[in-house]
Amino acid sequence: MSRRFWWWSCVFGVGVATAAEPPKRPEVVASVTSPDKVLRVEVGLDEGRASYTIKRFGETLIAPSRLGFLLRGAEKLERNLVLAAQSGSSHDETWEQPWGESRLVRNHYNELRVTLTETLKAKRSFEVIFRVFDDGVGFRYVFPEQPQLREVIIDDELTEFHVAPEATAWWIPAGEWNRYEYLYNRTPLTEVGQAHTPMTIRTRDGVHIAFHEAALIDYAAMWLRRVEGQRFKAQLSPASEGWKVRRAAPFSTPWRTLRIADSAAALYASNLELNLNEPNRLGDVSWFRPAKYVGVWWELHLERSSWARGAKHGATTANTRRYIDFAAEHGFRGVLVEGWNHGWDGNWFGDGNDFDFTRATEDFDLPALAAYAKSRGVHLVGHHETGGAVSHYERQLGAALDLYAKHGVDVIKTGYVADAGQIERFDRQGGPALREWHDGQWQSRHHLRVVTEAAKRHIAINPHEPIKDTGLRRTYPNWVSREGARGMEYAAWGNPQNPPEHEVNLVFTRMLAGPMDYTPGIVSLQGRTHPIPSTLAKQLALYVVIYSPIQMVADLPEHYAEHTDAFQFIQDVAVDWAETRVLNGEIGDYVTIARKDRNSETWFLGSLSDEHGRVLQVPLSFLTPGKTYRAEIYRDGDDAHYRDHRFAFATEQRDVQSSDMLILRIAPGGGQAIRFVAR
């Protein structure tokens, strides 16, 4: 959900001016290679300044780039450094995800740990840990316990990323009024201003790199600010106090990550950030069930009903029963209801806002609906819209979660609709709100607080207007999905709507971070004001291409009744995967992904194109050799087009084997979805 509040006009200064001269010829003091020896990280010192370099096949990919910090009330922790210690290790394990895009994940890297110590009197130290995988590099800083640096107040992180070969970037702006809900820019890397991560680039020579971070815990999110040319610097999301991060040592920063691959497909296939997160801390999470859900949502965006009470109120007992019946009839597990609680028609903002997370509106009978849902074998999906008044929400959090737990609600969609930098924080009684960023240190703590409190009650969390995903679902597997990009709602009222290339851009940028609750499946292809620039087949393909363990079946029941052929795929498609294969793809152009259901031998394939039609040859080598599968094909009709033939659509069935090659004909703005059922 997203509303713009135009009163936000404060232009944010982008940090302290710390653009030092780039390192020139640092002396290499330590190095480590990837297991396949393709990547090499070198740590250098250059007149006491630390830097790192990444080489690939001996060629410089990331030119010498600074490491270090500007600490409050102290000198830069960047100069006068010496290498005090270094150590190396190797690691190779395969771990299992409780749910996800693949059951097994291999975590195979060589590690280098360096300790850098000042030669000056303070003799402050920090460590940098580099993990070099075949598919990329992660590094983090560690502040060890040291008497001269018990509390660390970071005014600026000086980490740089200096891309050597000429490159094109796909990116959205950071530090602007919006959070993450932008269309992607494709520009020369030299034309990026300040970008959110993941930012994906392709060099002129075809190397793909995605910059991101992993394990963002109790720290400010990293933006990428271009200093000059292709040299970028970490820009930490600000805190209301003026600094960026305040922590007591010992602590570690998040990992700064670079996925590196020769193709967009291989970039997507990497599990770098998941591998850099800590293992599951929640133990058995089988209480979370990947599933599809329906609900009172799209009708709100169409303005057929309203979040607020009154004649048009959507979240009524009767209307919710209608969705419960629809879900039960078609085998969908969840029923989301937005606007069920008090506060939507009151004051959204400020300490005294009216959102009450334990009080339903008069026309919504939560206990009765929960009982009815249970009797029909479905579950309500909870909803907590904070309006950005986070302190207000936190005060009610325990009771709000308890209420849902009591009624069998085990997934909650949360919401933080407020402009960037406008999260309301009240540390003081009665004083004005402090304004925090959606991705600052304070909000990073908040999200984890909600997730851990929910976990205690066996509830999964799906935040909208969230902090970005940095792989924490590995450690907290009840953090199941999130928004954090322009979703389907922009098809209802966006100006502009999401263009056909948007989802293909998402796959190779935002989706590298983790699951997205995109809410696909609008088979009516009609927004509130404009037709949706998509073919019917594309709405089905989105279920396979845009990964989430909870997938909304977002259109209205009456619309599905008009498209029973397409609806069959939505009923059949799985949501939890044993394996994922990216069969082809170019950033912003097209992508084809195949996934194997975790609970059967069935495979699914989804393919999307941008505004251009494509003919893609796809070998079916992912199928089990020797087996025959019935391919249930949902494709664009011959004259399908996202502008004027959106509903041109065809279904067909044929028997296929792993040795077959399919030719996918994707219309402009179109897609294709296939279910492969083992015979």
Add this chain to the structure above:
Amino acid sequence: MSRRFWWWSCVFGVGVATAAEPPKRPEVVASVTSPDKVLRVEVGLDEGRASYTIKRFGETLIAPSRLGFLLRGAEKLERNLVLAAQSGSSHDETWEQPWGESRLVRNHYNELRVTLTETLKAKRSFEVIFRVFDDGVGFRYVFPEQPQLREVIIDDELTEFHVAPEATAWWIPAGEWNRYEYLYNRTPLTEVGQAHTPMTIRTRDGVHIAFHEAALIDYAAMWLRRVEGQRFKAQLSPASEGWKVRRAAPFSTPWRTLRIADSAAALYASNLELNLNEPNRLGDVSWFRPAKYVGVWWELHLERSSWARGAKHGATTANTRRYIDFAAEHGFRGVLVEGWNHGWDGNWFGDGNDFDFTRATEDFDLPALAAYAKSRGVHLVGHHETGGAVSHYERQLGAALDLYAKHGVDVIKTGYVADAGQIERFDRQGGPALREWHDGQWQSRHHLRVVTEAAKRHIAINPHEPIKDTGLRRTYPNWVSREGARGMEYAAWGNPQNPPEHEVNLVFTRMLAGPMDYTPGIVSLQGRTHPIPSTLAKQLALYVVIYSPIQMVADLPEHYAEHTDAFQFIQDVAVDWAETRVLNGEIGDYVTIARKDRNSETWFLGSLSDEHGRVLQVPLSFLTPGKTYRAEIYRDGDDAHYRDHRFAFATEQRDVQSSDMLILRIAPGGGQAIRFVAR
């Protein structure tokens, strides 16, 4: 073979100035779509001028582009036209190649035939036949019998190709002093001057197009001259008479072809030009045997021996016996000998040049060597270097072929070393030579004369410094290979040598035309003056990637003795294929091709990169499901590099199946070769 003759300095004017205004909004008078309905060709008339347009998924790929001619002594056959007739048909057949990259070829298209007639008093007519395939478009002009146009003298062909979307081009210049032996340029399409075909482009949206021609018979080759922006015009190779082409009606022009695909791999997989050629006219050609050959060649380029007689003469009886023994010992069928005949040390040029194609030098005993070869189960490969004195060669052609036939020589390498536009033609007794182009109408007739004369004697032809390949091997399957690009010889003495990207560029440009006698396998990696910028593994990969039914094992026997591990692959690799799959590739960056031996269940894989290293994920889905194969892997060593670690090389074996994924690690300037033997 290539020598430069710098006395060539005549700058050729590039045709009559005929750059008309591009057609604006022609009225569509006829149209035809591809079988899959993705491509659509529209024929338009615009104030009596004819044009065609190509649309893909409804989007304009080739904007309205002129059709027509400028005829000598007559008005342009372009204006005042009306559509006199049109007809359509469909065609779908699968035909078999006697040898090639695949045994079966599907020929599936829709055809549109339009007759355009002048409204003026002459009422001249011509037809245009469009064939629209799923993978591209071909069109040709037909001049029917008509009293007012019995003889057609073409001063200029007005055909245009106006590319609509912004594109990048890979191309070599045409109309310069050289023939085809250039390094490939990669430029914006707007920076092409005049290019040979195949010229390959990639649009900003990822559509790949290769412009070429098919069935170049008794006509001048087409160059592509950029008129303005992305608008190109056919520029016919000149004739010494001043016109471009002179023919008696009825006749057809060659097909103008555009392969169109969403990937470089799919572009290569197309058989468009073969399909547009006439079926085999020679009947049973099983007398041609695809094979590998060795010979007196690389030592000449190293200047260890000489073509000319004297102390260093290479083509001696003793030296040839050495190669015959080497071939026999290792199972290679052919032994090429260059410099065996009289004339190399005499006058190369002019009517009275000294090349004698039936007289061996004193130190070369052709009958004895032929008999010795036969006794050892091998065959001499003939050699006819003309020095460009083509009339001189033609006078001896019958006797020269007879001599070889008598001695069991069934493959001849011909040569036309002369600068572009310097083929010597003598129609008159005693007069000065006329100067023809390597790809003009006169020389197109010459090549076919040689090929058909050779076919009568069951001899195959492999011309160097040839006319380009336009798929005539379908009609004349004894035209088995040719050079027509910078081959391995440039590694011996080129300045510059072929850089690492050259062969990858070739695959997606020159190799779209047909087989190339690249003469790979220089395991010594050392030219006459410089090291060869290649790894050892790459020399092996070239046997799979650069297709030819006759493949030279080009290095010296003593060099192979020093690299027996690598040499094993060269002995094992097949030369005739049942199937070919392009597994991945980007123009000028990298490519991986798998091919199945036509005579066994064995598959081979070759992969090349440019000057950058690559990590490529390759599903082995081409293997037969359920079968286990022993993969014999010949790869770059961990620190291999084309500059300073050329010999870093490793071999390994492992069992694989069709469901496996191999990760190919290709060094900068490196390659990988694999043989998959069914267990």
